[in-house]
Amino acid sequence: MAKSAAVLSASAKGARVTISDVAEALSLTKSTVSRALNGYPDISQSTQLRVKRMAERMAYQPLSHAQAIKTGRTRSLGFVLQLADHDAQRPFLAEFLAGLSEGATAQGYTLTVASADNEEHLIETFQTLLRDRKADGFILPRAMVDDPRVKLLRKADVPFVLFGRQFDPEGCCWFDIRGEDAMRDAVLHLAGLGHRRIGFINGGTIYSYAKLRREGFEDGMAQAGLTLEPELMRENAVTMEEGERAGASILDASDPPTAIVCAVDQTALGVYRAAHLRGLVIGHDLSVVGYDGIKEGAHAQPPLSTFVVDNRASGVALAGLLIRRIRGEPTVQLRKTSLAHFVNRGSTGQNTRHE
Amino acid sequence: MAKSAAVLSASAKGARVTISDVAEALSLTKSTVSRALNGYPDISQSTQLRVKRMAERMAYQPLSHAQAIKTGRTRSLGFVLQLADHDAQRPFLAEFLAGLSEGATAQGYTLTVASADNEEHLIETFQTLLRDRKADGFILPRAMVDDPRVKLLRKADVPFVLFGRQFDPEGCCWFDIRGEDAMRDAVLHLAGLGHRRIGFINGGTIYSYAKLRREGFEDGMAQAGLTLEPELMRENAVTMEEGERAGASILDASDPPTAIVCAVDQTALGVYRAAHLRGLVIGHDLSVVGYDGIKEGAHAQPPLSTFVVDNRASGVALAGLLIRRIRGEPTVQLRKTSLAHFVNRGSTGQNTRHE
DNA sequence: AAGCTTGCCGAAACCGGTTTCGGAAATCAG
DNA sequence: CTGATTTCCGAAACCGGTTTCGGCAAGCTT
Numbered sequence: 001m002a003k004s005a006a007v008l009s010a011s012a013k014g015a016r017v018t019i020s021d022v023a024e025a026l027s028l029t030k031s032t033v034s035r036a037l038n039g040y041p042d043i044s045q046s047t048q049l050r051v052k053r054m055a056e057r058m059a060y061q062p063l064s065h066a067q068a069i070k071t072g073r074t075r076s077l078g079f080v081l082q083l084a085d086h087d088a089q090r091p092f093l094a095e096f097l098a099g100l101s102e103g104a105t106a107q108g109y110t111l112t113v114a115s116a117d118n119e120e121h122l123i124e125t126f127q128t129l130l131r132d133r134k135a136d137g138f139i140l141p142r143a144m145v146d147d148p149r150v151k152l153l154r155k156a157d158v159p160f161v162l163f164g165r166q167f168d169p170e171g172c173c174w175f176d177i178r179g180e181d182a183m184r185d186a187v188l189h190l191a192g193l194g195h196r197r198i199g200f201i202n203g204g205t206i207y208s209y210a211k212l213r214r215e216g217f218e219d220g221m222a223q224a225g226l227t228l229e230p231e232l233m234r235e236n237a238v239t240m241e242e243g244e245r246a247g248a249s250i251l252d253a254s255d256p257p258t259a260i261v262c263a264v265d266q267t268a269l270g271v272y273r274a275a276h277l278r279g280l281v282i283g284h285d286l287s288v289v290g291y292d293g294i295k296e297g298a299h300a301q302p303p304l305s306t307f308v309v310d311n312r313a314s315g316v317a318l319a320g321l322l323i324r325r326i327r328g329e330p331t332v333q334l335r336k337t338s339l340a341h342f343v344n345r346g347s348t349g350q351n352t353r354h355e
Numbered sequence: 356m357a358k359s360a361a362v363l364s365a366s367a368k369g370a371r372v373t374i375s376d377v378a379e380a381l382s383l384t385k386s387t388v389s390r391a392l393n394g395y396p397d398i399s400q401s402t403q404l405r406v407k408r409m410a411e412r413m414a415y416q417p418l419s420h421a422q423a424i425k426t427g428r429t430r431s432l433g434f435v436l437q438l439a440d441h442d443a444q445r446p447f448l449a450e451f452l453a454g455l456s457e458g459a460t461a462q463g464y465t466l467t468v469a470s471a472d473n474e475e476h477l478i479e480t481f482q483t484l485l486r487d488r489k490a491d492g493f494i495l496p497r498a499m500v501d502d503p504r505v506k507l508l509r510k511a512d513v514p515f516v517l518f519g520r521q522f523d524p525e526g527c528c529w530f531d532i533r534g535e536d537a538m539r540d541a542v543l544h545l546a547g548l549g550h551r552r553i554g555f556i557n558g559g560t561i562y563s564y565a566k567l568r569r570e571g572f573e574d575g576m577a578q579a580g581l582t583l584e585p586e587l588m589r590e591n592a593v594t595m596e597e598g599e600r601a602g603a604s605i606l607d608a609s610d611p612p613t614a615i616v617c618a619v620d621q622t623a624l625g626v627y628r629a630a631h632l633r634g635l636v637i638g639h640d641l642s643v644v645g646y647d648g649i650k651e652g653a654h655a656q657p658p659l660s661t662f663v664v665d666n667r668a669s670g671v672a673l674a675g676l677l678i679r680r681i682r683g684e685p686t687v688q689l690r691k692t693s694l695a696h697f698v699n700r701g702s703t704g705q706n707t708r709h710e
Numbered sequence: 711a712a713g714c715t716t717g718c719c720g721a722a723a724c725c726g727g728t729t730t731c732g733g734a735a736a737t738c739a740g
Numbered sequence: 741c742t743g744a745t746t747t748c749c750g751a752a753a754c755c756g757g758t759t760t761c762g763g764c765a766a767g768c769t770t
Binding site for chain 2: 016081094101105111112113132
Binding site for chain 2: 725728730
């Protein structure tokens with residue numbers, strides 16, 4: 001049949017099959033094919049179907065660059081690596097990126113990665129990417145309380161999604177894991193083990209998660225009927241060293257805690273060290289709960305009880321949300337949260353101190 | 356002046372400045388401008404200069420997609436994440452990606468990241484990327500001895516560069532760190548401390564680095580006048596667990612070694628554990644040398660002596676090589692190696708066993 | 711049956727570049 | 741001074757799509 005022959009010659013040629021090939025195979029013009037594929041209302045149902053079927057058969061895939069030159073959209077998601085906070089990002093990055101690209105690929109999108117070493121450079125990077133239309137929208141990891149990226153993109157009216165929440169939600173979409181729930185549950189878990197003096201080591205307060213986790217901790221304490229002790233609470237610790245320092249200063253308090261909740265696993269490992277140096281046995285003299293689920297925690301002695309977050313899934317979710325945002329869905333529908341999963345590994349135990 | 360006015364109106368409009376804007380500002384046609392910028396010989400020196408100056412002044416930047424539709428090249432480098440070997444990649448990935456994107460950005464290129472979960476999917480991912488012209492070439496991390504990616508890209512005649520070497524170098528460019536030199540130096544260092552029975556735990560033999568590092572170890576042993584003891588040598592350990600198992604079986608040998616060289620830091624940390632369980636003090640009863648320079652090594656007790664590699668710099672180098680390859684330089688010029696840097700942190704010591 | 715919509719598609723312009731082709735002006739040879 | 745080359749640039753086609761515009765034919769009025 002003539003049709004099959006046309007299909008064959010087009011695909012056998014080795015080169016890409018273009019919209020003109022599809023049009024020719026159907027004796028239509030490429031403009032009709034284009035409108036049919038894009039669902040324009042002035043193409044009859046039957047023609048639309050014929051075109052779609054043929055496009056499918058010929059494995060036609062529009063060339064995104066060719067579309068981009070007219071439409072301005074490339075079908076690509078932008079991600080800007082920030083090199084400054086490498087400590088915070090390192091473990092999480094690989095899984096997260098994998099999730100992003102998985103989510104993007106699933107819908108025919110591509111992931112474009114750029115990097116910036118400082119904040120000034122960061123804005124510049126976004127602007128270049130935008131000007132050259134390298135990305136239709138952006139994924140912003142680590143939402144900050146006062147986020148320059150949000151300001152820029154909001155003003156430029158460019159689609160973006162945050163990993164983390166924004167307190168001024170205008171124009172913002174996000175995916176986040178409810179760390180506040182985890183912190184609350186951590187406190188309740190410890191309270192259930194008889195702990196009454198519970199310390200808290202929070203993460204970087206420039207990030208919005210820190211405020212939330214702190215609130216979660218405070219909520220938990222209130223629910224457990226415990227009073228907050230400012231001398232047992234610290235902010236801005238994200239590395240193991242900072243965790244060790246914070247832990248040390250808490251453990252050296254006049255009336256030290258029997259348990260410490262850490263907003264970040266790395267700092268929990270620092271607390272391990274501070275405890276060891278003081279001859280305290282984790283899980284017995286001192287209970288510790290972390291958050292993140294980093295691999296090192298599972299290998300610590302004793303293994304760290306923590307809230308595991310699925311970074312891969314977060315990436316997939318964010319890619320999906322961003323694509324929906326790019327396609328024009330209102331921001332309000334595009335705010336999702338999920339929960340971290342508590343893994344009780346043995347760094348917590350019954351309160352052994354009698355008061 | 357008319358010229359300034361034209362420049363102003365073009366750039367003030369807010370929209371991108373196109374090649375036509377430049378042409379208009381100079382009262383030339385866009386074809387002339389295009390050829391001038393691309394160095395065609397049929398444009399006079401003076402015109403070429405005028406055009407380049409004006410393009411500079413107007414901050415004209417060709418739209419890569421627009422170019423791509425005719426030239427087929429997008430000015431973008433492809434990188435496919437393999438999810439299978441996440442353990443091996445995780446720590447290294449963030450720095451490496453940062454380097455890649457830094458190197459790409461420096462030359463006006465962009466980095467496109469995709470992912471694949473298994474080998475079948477991997478090939479498919481490359482093909483899709485190629486078919487849709489998402490990348491002009493690829494960076495292949497972790498060169499394998501028998502590398503399916505190399506086969507595919509060689510056959511498709513697509514530019515690519517390897518992180519790691521290839522024993523059949525046809526059509527291959529690479530950047531690599533000479534792990535064999537590090538392994539040799541590790542042995543010589545240990546021999547200098549009086550060690551005569553030295554164990555070796557190699558990494559994954561599917562990767563080309565393993566063969567090289569093994570040869571380096573053997574070279575070092577030969578240079579030190581020591582004989583190889585197969586019962587003290589193991590292959591295919593990349594995780595801490597595998598390192599622990601390998602270390603345990605070596606330490607349980609009839610005549611155990613006083614030092615162990617590990618091709619991968621993770622496994623060295625596993626050896627730490629195996630040693631602890633046997634009551635051996637690292638740095639005293641057993642010397643250990645690693646390779647990679649992972650952060651956990653610096654925090655181990657005692658800190659792990661290791662060969663630090665600069666993954667960021669490797670990324671920058673590879674991006675640069677790939678761009679040169681894309682621009683047509685012959686592969687032979689594009690093979691570079693560099694050295695790892697030994698950091699002596701205290702996990703090695705004088706041989707204390709008297710024989 | 712004439713006049714008006716409406717549905718549906720082709721023709722053509724356009725997006726922002728690259729590349730081929732041809733021809734005018736300037737240079738050279740004789 | 742004429743004829744043949746060069747030199748250098750403009751005109752136009754092209755890449756693979758999208759989008760505007762206009763017109764034909766069928767269906768509806770009245």
